Amino acid sequence: MGDQIINTRDQQFVLYEQLGIEKLFKKKYADYTRETVDMMLNEAEKMAVDVILPTSEAGDREGCKFKDGNVTVPECFHEAYKKFVEGGWNCAMRDPDFGGQSMPLSVSNACFEFFNAANVPFIMYPMLTNGAAGLIEIFGTEEQKKKYMSKMYSGEWGGTMCLTEPGAGSDVGALKTSARRLPDGRFSITGTKIFISCGDHDLTPNIIHPVLARIEGDPAGTRGISIFLVPKYRVNDDGSPGEFNDVRTGNIEHKMGIRGSATCTLNFGDDGNCIGELLGKERQGMMIMFHMMNEARLEVGMQGLSLASIAYQKSVAYARDRIQGTAIWDMKNPDAKSVSILQHPDIRRMLLWMKSHVEGIRALNYYASFCMDSALVADTPEEKQKWQGLVELLIPVCKAYSSDKGFQVCSRAIEVFGGYGYCSEYPVEQYLRDCKIASIYEGTNGIQALDLVGRKLGQNRGANVKTLIGEINRSLAQARKYPELKPWLAYLEEALQSLSQLTLHFGQLGKSASFLIPVLNATPYLELLGDVVCGWLLFDAAALSAGKLEAVYRERGIEDSRANQRALVHENGDVAFYNGKIATAKFFASTVLSTVKARCDSIRFGDRTPLEIADESFGV
Ligand SMILES: Cc1cc2nc3c(=O)[nH]c(=O)nc-3n(C[C@H](O)[C@H](O)[C@H](O)COP(=O)(O)OP(=O)(O)OC[C@H]3O[C@@H](n4cnc5c(N)ncnc54)[C@H](O)[C@@H]3O)c2cc1C
DSSP: OTTOSSOHHHHHIIIIIISOGGGGOSGGGTTOOHHHHHHHHHHHHHIIIIIIGGGHHHHHHHOOEEETTEEEOOTTHHHHHHHHHHTTGGGTTSOGGGTOOOOOHHHHHHHHHHHHHHHHHHHHHHHHHHHHHHHHHHHOOHHHIIIIIHHHHTTSSEEOOBOOBTTBSSOGGGOOOEEEEOTTSOEEEEEEEEEEETSSOSSSSOEEEEEEEEETTOOSSGGGEEEEEEESEEEOTTSSEEEEOSEEEEEEOOOSSOTTSOEEEEEEOTTSOOEEEEOSSTTOHHHHHHHHHHHHHHHHHHHHHHHHHHHHHHHHHHHHHOEEEEOGGGTTOTTOOEEEGGGSHHHHHHHHHHHHHHHHHHHHHHHHHHHHHHHHTOSSHHHHHHHHHHHHHHHHHHHHHHHHHHHHHHHHHHHHHTHHHHSTTSTHHHHHHHHHGGGTSSSOHHHHHHHIIIIITTGGGGHHHHHHHHHHHHHHHHHTTOGGGHHHHHHHHHHHHHHHHHHHHHHHHHTSTTTHHHHHTHHHHHHHHHHHHHHHHHHHHHHHHHHHHHHHHHHHTOTTOHHHHHHHHTTOHHHHHHHHHHHHHHHHHHHTGGGHHHHHHHHHTTOOHHHHSOGGGGOO
16 A cells, blocks of 8 residues: 555545446446546556656756746656646546547546646646636637647647736736737737746747736626636747747746746736737626636645545555554563554554545545536436536535645644654655645635535525435435444434534524624534535445445355454455445544534534624734
8 A cells, every 4th residue: 555646445436336437427428438447547547656756756846947037847847748648638538529538527536636646736737728728618719729729638738727916816806907909809918917827837838828807998896807818929820839929927936835836927918919819708707717617626626635645645654664662552561562653542543534534535526526427417407406506515615625634634644754754855744735725726715615605505595405415314324224333423413413503504694684603604614514524425435335344244154253354354455445444434423523513503602703803902
């Protein structure tokens, strides 16, 4: 296991045993079989381990450089990028007409767990390009598709997403970048965008920027925003990059993490010579951006998961190897041999905390991907609405909960490594630094929580929440069949009940003068929902595992012998794995789910202190 960058046994379990992704192999995905998926996962793991992983530490050390107005990426990224693109990974999810393989999102995200674990900042270049090209695929004219999209999907050119400005971060509607109509129907773009990931680099000869801007005279706020395609170099008739389009890089940021990903300030039209083409219709900028939002937010959730994944793998391997101290039961024995730190209860507790969160957020993100795919291949409108409703509800949780828990898992990894973990000789401190950004970009986690509480809970008149509760109750009924799970399952039952009541309470407050209570508690609410959804998926897995174990014991005729069952853990990998799934759910229940009721009660208490404390009393 120490050599694996993610736990592939758990990945296979979630995809096939828990979700049953074979159900998706119809309509658009009719050509897929388990064999093709296994082959793709295999190839993805090889690409991640052999090609991308070696660029991780070097990329972090070297970082991006800014000289004479140009940005260069770490040297080792060039060869890896070439191989990644040649391998067809750049647009594997897209349709074959565009060079892709129509890969289900469930499969593509499973592949991206490998890629992200290997090196998040590297993978941001193709990821952003793919997202930008996806917008052109849906909203572009045939000419724009021909001119830009094909070259982006193939990885020949890069792409970005340009929203943020110095005065417009979370409040995108405050943007100042402007677009002036030109007689030929195109627009002259002027303004400054900051923090633009992959905004400039030397991996590709051209970069296409979708830029949010306001056409002169259009209304203030998000209503007046349009989106434009702004290439770094204009495109010649033969498709090659031509004249410079007056997009200048002002600087790059010096950052805590993702140092191989160039975060740029871009100045559009300093010389009044930056031309943009409208994408879609005027004032549809936000609607167009929203179209890619679910996919993009899930991608960020996947970053949190992937870094947590590799941090956990490294921690278990380290804990097995690191010899330090004697076993607690040998404390008074002066001749006791030193043991590996894996034998210390505190380390075992931390590792199980990490394992339960990694497996919880893997199940969560894979489930959300599965819901997205299911909506695409649904047979009836009702079915489609059910899956899409779950997507809408779960996306802010995937993004915010996975990035927060991912960061906490990386922090525990450093703890497991002790002083070595804090030093750059081992990679876990880099994982922590690389992970932090996931809670900030693509809409901060605070904004995700407001989206959840302010919009998503009430969507479809609360039907999405009811669907989710229905799915959880179905799994609970299954899990109740296994008496050994019962004491722990009670925590999930209690947590679900408390959270359901809190959700109803929020619904009532939302319509009253106390609506600020849900707003104030949006972030803790999102965490509670994340805990309950992960707890549900972990128990769903535990019940499945209990069933599998029963079958193995029956087959071997050891149903009644606990001693023989315990002995089997040491010789049979599947038995060890399924036992691990049960232990994981139990631990999550007793340490996390057990606190849900108290946290719900504390929110219902209705404390308004943060709202009422005077600004001056903050003390600075
Ligand atoms: C490394 C990096 C890469 C990035 N890549 C890109 C990119 O490729 N493209 C792009 O367009 N942007 C990018 N960003 C920008 C990123 O999306 C913004 O930083 C983010 O949206 C927050 O905006 P801000 O930094 O202005 O913070 P602010 O909006 O000032 O927020 C500061 C704090 O206030 C909170 N807050 C703000 N408004 C509210 C509110 N109404 N209610 C409650 N809380 C609120 C926030 O949650 C946050 O905690 C990147 C940023 C970084 C650091």
